[in-house]
Amino acid sequence: MPEGDTVWRTAQRLHAALAGAPVVTADLRWPGLSTAxxxxxxxxxxxxxxxxxxxxxxxxLTLHSHLRMEGAWRIEATATLKPGWLRSPELRALVATADWTALGLRLGELDLVSTARESELIGHLGPDLLGPDWDAAAAARCVANLQTSRVPVAAALLDQRNLAGLGTIWTAETLFAERMSPWADASGIEQDVLACVVLRAHDLLDRSRRHVVPSSTGSQRRGESMRVYGRSGRACRRCGTTVRVAPLGVGRLDRLICYCPGCQGGLGPTDDGRRQGPLGSHGS
Structure with a gap:
């Protein structure tokens, strides 16, 4: 699923293409919106x-969308838009000005609401890591709140009610950078330590949003962009221990998380310890 940095870049592209110009054509292929x-x-x-x-x-009016796992917004010049796009079964929304057309493909959510009612769709979100109102101290308090009691810190970071924008990529990279086990009990972590984790997450996303290829290493070259994410079965770049992947094991927040046992406190409690081969995604 695209994370906060990718979604921020998408918003920037859509704004640059559409802002200030009237809509000349719109086609919302979504239940309840087709006549809008x-x-x-x-x-x-x-x-x-x-x-x-x-x-x-x-x-x-606000057109709200969520990309979920496979969604994307594509920008095409209106004058040269190929008819095939209009016939695509993947097209969920089209918004066009005289110059540019935005194509919403494979979107996971699409809503049209009054701008005054946006909170009904996003009011549950915690502090936005890339938002103009970012407050690191408030974010650390959210991660440590009662909702995260006895919950692994990785699950607390992934919960959008605590922090908005993190997914498994930047959660894994953040905890690796801080040498913290993904399964550490979030409610038992000192506030100043959690503040460092939250600041690290913000720093990683803030730097990544400037580049098309997400990177925690500073390199956008294939195979060099990540430190642990997607590198299970390969040697840790820091200590040489084999990087592993294991489930968090927490209800709706149960995701696979990459980590280094050597740098992050040993084998995770949900990791069976079996040999893992390289996955080959997002770096080698």
Whole structure:
């Protein structure tokens, strides 16, 4: 699933293409939205909030979308838009100005609401790691709140009610950088230590949003971009121990997480210890 840095870049591209111009064509291929008429409305701004996209239009309307696992927004020149795009079964939304057309493909969510009601869709989110109102201290308190009692810190970071924008890539990279086990009890971690974790997550996302290829190492070259994510079965870049992947084992937040037993406190409690071969994704 695209994470906060990718969604932020998507919002920037959509804003650059659509803002300030009236919509000349709109086609929302979503239950309950197919008859919506957006023609003539001027795009005021397109912004991200965590993993959500908010396309705000003149007249107090917001087109909200979430990419989920496979979604994407593509920008094409309106004058040369190929007819095949209109026939694509993957097309969920089309918003066009005279110059540019935004194509929403394989979107996971699509809503059209009054801008005043945006909170009904995103009000549950915690502090946005890339938001203009970012507050590291408030974010650390959210991660340590009662909702995370007896929950692994990785699950607490992945819970969008605590922090908005983190997924498994940047959760894994953050905890590796801080030498913290993904399974450490979030409620038992000192506040100043959690503050360092949250600051690290913000720093990683903030630097990554400037580049098309997500990177924690500073390199965008294939096979060199990540320190632990996608590198299970390979040697840790820091200590040489074999990087592993294991489930967090926590209900709806149960995800596979990459980590280094040598740098992060030993074998995880949900890791069976069996030999793992290289996965070959996001770095080698």
């Amino acid at each position: 008429d957006l023609r003539g409305r001027v795009t005021l701004e397109v912004v991200s909030r965590g993993k959500h996209l908010l396309h705000r239009m003149q007249g107090g």
